[in-house]
Amino acid sequence: MLLGLVLVLAVVLVALLAGVIAxxxxxxxxxxxxxxxxxxxxxxxxxxxGRDIFSRVVHGTRYALLIGVxxxxxxxxxxxxxxxxxxxxxxxxxxxxxxxxxxxxxxxTLVLALAIAGVLGGGLGNMILAIGVTGWREFARLIRxxxxxxxxxxxxxxxxxxxxxxxxVLARHVLPNALGTVIVFTTLEMPxxxxxxxxxxxxxxxxxxxxxxxxxxxxxxxxxxxxAWWVSTFPGLAIMTTVxxxxxxxxxxxxxxxxxxxxxx
Amino acid sequence: xxxxIGVTLLVFSLLHLTGDPIxxxxxxxxxxxxxxxxxxxxxxxRPVPVQYAMWLSRAVQGDLGESITTxxxxxAMIAARVGPTLELTVLALIVTLAVSLPAGVVSAVRRNxxxxxxxxxxxxxxxxxxxxxxxxxxxxxxxxxxxxxxxSGRAETFWSIEGLxxxxxxxxxxxxxxxxxxxxxxxxxxxxxIGEEYIxxxxxxxxxxxxxxxxxxxxxxxxxxLTLVGLRLPWLFGGAVITETVFAWPGMGRLLVDSVLKRDxxxxxxxxxxxxxxVVASSLLVDLLYAYVDPRIRYD
Numbered sequence: 024m025l026l027g028l029v030l031v032l033a034v035v036l037v038a039l040l041a042g043v044i045a046x047x048x049x050x051x052x053x054x055x056x057x058x059x060x061x062x063x064x065x066x067x068x069x070x071x072x073g074r075d076i077f078s079r080v081v082h083g084t085r086y087a088l089l090i091g092v093x094x095x096x097x098x099x100x101x102x103x104x105x106x107x108x109x110x111x112x113x114x115x116x117x118x119x120x121x122x123x124x125x126x127x128x129x130x131x132t133l134v135l136a137l138a139i140a141g142v143l144g145g146g147l148g149n150m151i152l153a154i155g156v157t158g159w160r161e162f163a164r165l166i167r168x169x170x171x172x173x174x175x176x177x178x179x180x181x182x183x184x185x186x187x188x189x190x191x192v193l194a195r196h197v198l199p200n201a202l203g204t205v206i207v208f209t210t211l212e213m214p215x216x217x218x219x220x221x222x223x224x225x226x227x228x229x230x231x232x233x234x235x236x237x238x239x240x241x242x243x244x245x246x247x248x249x250x251a252w253w254v255s256t257f258p259g260l261a262i263m264t265t266v267x268x269x270x271x272x273x274x275x276x277x278x279x280x281x282x283x284x285x286x287x288x
Numbered sequence: 289x290x291x292x293i294g295v296t297l298l299v300f301s302l303l304h305l306t307g308d309p310i311x312x313x314x315x316x317x318x319x320x321x322x323x324x325x326x327x328x329x330x331x332x333x334r335p336v337p338v339q340y341a342m343w344l345s346r347a348v349q350g351d352l353g354e355s356i357t358t359x360x361x362x363x364a365m366i367a368a369r370v371g372p373t374l375e376l377t378v379l380a381l382i383v384t385l386a387v388s389l390p391a392g393v394v395s396a397v398r399r400n401x402x403x404x405x406x407x408x409x410x411x412x413x414x415x416x417x418x419x420x421x422x423x424x425x426x427x428x429x430x431x432x433x434x435x436x437x438x439x440s441g442r443a444e445t446f447w448s449i450e451g452l453x454x455x456x457x458x459x460x461x462x463x464x465x466x467x468x469x470x471x472x473x474x475x476x477x478x479x480x481x482i483g484e485e486y487i488x489x490x491x492x493x494x495x496x497x498x499x500x501x502x503x504x505x506x507x508x509x510x511x512x513x514l515t516l517v518g519l520r521l522p523w524l525f526g527g528a529v530i531t532e533t534v535f536a537w538p539g540m541g542r543l544l545v546d547s548v549l550k551r552d553x554x555x556x557x558x559x560x561x562x563x564x565x566x567v568v569a570s571s572l573l574v575d576l577l578y579a580y581v582d583p584r585i586r587y588d
Contacts, residue, residue, distance in 0.1 A: 129564040129571075133526030134544065138556050141548030218418055222530055225420045226545050241421055245534075248424055249432040256428075259421030266416040274412060 028275070030268025038084035046078060050233045058251045068253035070243060076253060079235035080261050086236045087217060087265055090151060090229075094216040095209050097155025102162020103205065109163070110170035120167070124160050132157050133219060140228040147236075150229035154219050158212075165208055211273040214266045221262050237262045362558040366540060370562070373539035376458055377528050381517070383463030384470055391467075392474020393506060396482065407471055414468035419527050423461040423534035430457060458535040462527050466520060473516050477509040484508075511581055518574035522567050 052073045061068040067076035109120035127135070132154075140153035173179060223229045224238030232239065237258040244254030395407050482505050529541030536542070540559055547555040 128522065129567050130560060131522040131526035131529075131563060131567065133529060134560055134563050137529070137544065137548055138560050141551065141556065142553065214416060218416075221418055222420060225418075226530070226533060227549055238418075238420075241418075241424065245424060248428050252428050252432075255421070255424050259418060259424070262418050262421065263416050266418075267413060270412045270416050 026268075026271050028272055030264065031272050034084050034265050034268060035088065037081055038088050046075065048078065050074065050235070058247070058254075060251070061253055067257045068251065070240075070251070070254045071247065074233075076240075076257055079240060080237070080257055083235045083237045083240065083258065083261060084265070086230065086234065087220075087262070090147070090220045090236070091213050091217045093151045094154045094158065094220060095212050097152065098159040098212060098216070099162050099205065099209060101155065102159035102164075103166050105159070106163035106166030107170050110167040111174055117167075120163065124163065127157070127160060133222060136219060136223060137226065137228065140223055145228045145231070147230045147234065150220065150223050154216060154223070158216065158219070161212065162205070162208065165204065169204055207276055210269060210276060213269040214273070217262065217266050217269070362555050365543065365555060366558055366562050369538060369540045369543050370566075372537060373525075373528055373532065373541060374566075375455075376462060376531065376537060376539060377524050379455065379459040380463035380528075380531075381524065383459055384467045385517075387464070387467040388470035388474055389506075391471040393478055395471060395475040396478035404475075407468070407475070411468040411472045414465045417465050419461060419465060419530045420534050422465065423457070423531055426457045426461055427534070458531050458537055461534070462524070462531045465527075466523075470513075470516075474509065474513060477513050478505060480512075481505045481509040511578065514574055514578045514581065518571050518578075521570050521574070525563055525567060 055073070057069065057073045058071055059065055059069045065075050065077065067080060069075055070079075105120055109117040135157045136153045139156060140150045143149035143153060220229060221238030221241075224236050225242045227242065230236035230239045232243070240258035241255045241262075244251065244256075244258075248255055391407070395404060398404070525541075528539065529544055531537065532539040532541035533545050540562065544556065544559045547559065
């Protein structure tokens with residue numbers, strides 16, 4: 024949907040121009056103005072350390088997008104490699120993959136990612152890794168479906184008849200044709216990735232202060248939600264808007280590409 | 289059963305092959321000898337497969353180990369908290385269904401009106417909502433500004449005024465966001481059913497429209513919906529972790545977060561297993577319900 028595209032582009036734009044748009048350094052402290060409500064000087068107010076919430080939210084767009092993209096990339100990589108191999112070689116490897124996915128289905132993604140991030144020691148990089156390592160199922164399933172269809176097609180048969188090795192067939196014929204759907208799918212996975220990342224950061228396992236990551240910011244404001252509602256509210260709003268944008272976009276893309284299989288929404 | 293083994297393997301390996309929990313626990317200032325000694329005590333210096341075998345043999349006897357920080361038995365810690373978590377998730381699910389079923393039916397019956405468009409947008413809107421933010425907003429509005437509900441904790445039973453006060457916000461926080469999505473799912477399910485032959489037959493028999501919709505259409509529409517509920521269960525438990533943290537709810541989710549932050553890996557392990565077990569158990573329940581409700585399926 025157009026609205027989705029507009030929203031997403033707006034977020035990307037803000038992220039790119041964060042340095043210009045944000046009136047202040049997101050980590051600068053202003054001891055004179057602790058916990059001030061939104062006003063003309065501080066559009067979104069300040070937090071307990073005197074930092075400008077508006078600037079932090081604006082800079083937060085960079086983190087949000089970076090994290091989202093990183094997570095989805097890792098998920099895609101793992102999912103594609105596993106899914107394609109399983110589907111292409113079939114038989115034993117396929118059965119193993121399906122078993123692994125089944126096992127992982129039993130554990131909620133958030134729970135597993137939380138545990139892994141914790142064991143790795145917290146921090147942004149570890150969090151991204153943790154989510155990526157737990158969230159690849161959909162990609163694997165998607166690629167597997169695609170490859171299963173493609174591998175029985177005639178041009179693959181032809182390539183094999185000409186003596187092409189398996190790896191070559193995979194790389195040059197099967198994957199490029201499957202990738203189209205995957206690219207669309209990455210948009211669909213962004214909302215989930217963003218929400219998981221924000222949740223983990225909120226729980227204390229992702230971005231660490233003073234990083235202006237939205238989930239962590241909401242957590243910071245939690246302690247004084249009564250006295251200073253703006254500290255938690257605006258970052259949360261930012262999260263929701265961004266996720267919403269991607270959801271609209273994804274919904275529109277789904278409708279566009281295949282109205283028959285457009286999801287129930 | 290293989291799934292259970294798989295889960296234990298997965299969780300165990302992930303937790304043991306990555307990072308050194310003892311070092312993380314004690315920080316960098318503790319001398320190496322003490323760290324080593326602690327590792328010996330906990331058996332962490334043995335090869336990982338041996339550790340797994342040791343853990344497994346104790347686990348099947350009902351012993352999941354002890355917490356590194358408090359020394360309590362993990363099983364006891366979990367058992368004390370399963371109740372509140374289940375209470376939260378079950379109530380939340382009820383709320384979700386209570387909202388989405390009627391709304392979905394209405395949506396289906398009155399489709400293509402502006403109401404329909406709104407419900408679609410609402411679904412996307414609610415699906416984008418971060419649970420922790422919703423919870424905080426509820427606390428802000430109803431707890432702080434309106435002073436109606438306490439902002440944390442949990443009364444002993446649900447069936448009391450105090451219970452209603454402590455339970456409402458967490459349950460709504462977990463139950464409302466999926467409601468919009470479920471409304472749409474109910475709607476599609478209903479639409480599919482309404483187009484079926486037997487609906488036409490029912491109508492031609494002269495039955496009142498209300499009877500047709502509720503007795504025949506809805507009942508059959510519920511069947512695929514049940515499967516979708518089953519798929520949503522892991523999310524529900526994951527969401528419970530967040531909700532419990534926001535509302536200081538004494539459940540498994542909060543214990544998990546606390547333990548992860550304290551690097552108390554036996555507890556973390558135990559809880560992840562327990563959660564997986566809960567998900568599997570509830571999925572089984574859904575499957576059984578499905579078989580019961582759908583007259584076309586009968587297991588021998």
